[in-house]
Amino acid sequence: MWQATETAWNGGSEVPGAAGAAGVRSGLAQQHLMRVFDEIDYGMLIIDAQGRILHANHLARHELANGRIIMSYGNSLLGSSAEFTSQIQQAMESSFRGQRKLLMMTVGDKELSLAFTPLSHPLEADAPSVLVLLSRQSTCDNLAVRMFARTLNLSPSEESVLMGLCRGLSIADIARQHGVAESTVRSQIKTLREKAGAPSIRRLLHRVNSLPPVVPALRIITPMPHNATEFSHP
Structure with missing residues (x-):
């Protein structure tokens, strides 16, 4: 896949003696792509x-390490329960047959959705694989909300009120x-709206929900390499 991309970038022509350089660029491109995946506010598993x-990716490793709903065992x-494992296995089997599946799992106050998407077509020759997308992180976990508060020069109490509104709390x-x-x-909410230029709480929250997702930097206690076959969970 990476070689094909390199050929496209080179206009479809081979450059003599460029195989080594192309391999280096390919490796760097893959490293950057893995880092981009880590900055997406959805957990992603292949x-x-x-x-x-x-x-x-970063958030998927965090969710796996948490182990409350999903986990990794033997890679x-x-x-986290026999019922959840059975649902996951059935969804994966359907995905390898070309079907897309959505699972919604709940434990206490924790809810996690998993979308299973086939990455290969039955008529294609590439090895079959499935993309599993996890629920988007909570708005309150989006670091951009804190950055938004700093940009508006909110006071600590105003920022705290904003976070309360994002959590769905009433006045x-x-x-x-x-x-x-x-x-x-x-x-405080009136001041918040004025600083944000929002005529209502609904418009204020709309602005917050439309912020670009920024993943908090420290979600995993111990570093884990990108290669999923090498990491272990606490």
Whole structure:
């Protein structure tokens, strides 16, 4: 795949003596692509026909390490319960037959959705593989929200109110959490809207939800290499 891309970049012509340089560029391109995957605010897993995890990006490794709903055992994707594991295996089998599947799993207050997408076509010669996309991170976990607050020069209390709104808390809930009167929270929200140029709370949250996703840098306690076959989970 990378060689084909290099040929396209070179206008479809071979450059004599450029095989070594092309290989180096290909390796660098792959490294950059893996880093790009780590900055996507969806967990991403690539699984081969034997059920082995070929690659897990940053958020997927975080979710696997958490082990509350999904985990890795013997480099295979499993659920935290026999029922979840069975659902995952059935979804993967369907994906290898060319079907797309969506699973929604819940444990307590934790909910995780998994979308299984075949990456190969039955008539193509490449090795079959499946892309598993995990739920998008919570808006409150998007580092861009904190950056948005800094850009607007929000005070710490105003930023805290903004985070409360992002979590879906009511004005009464935010006031109770901060130990202040509801009128104080309403005043802070009014200032928030003015600084953001939003005529309503709905428009304010719309602006927040449309921010580019920025993945927090420190989600994994111990570093894990990109090669999923080499990492282990706590």
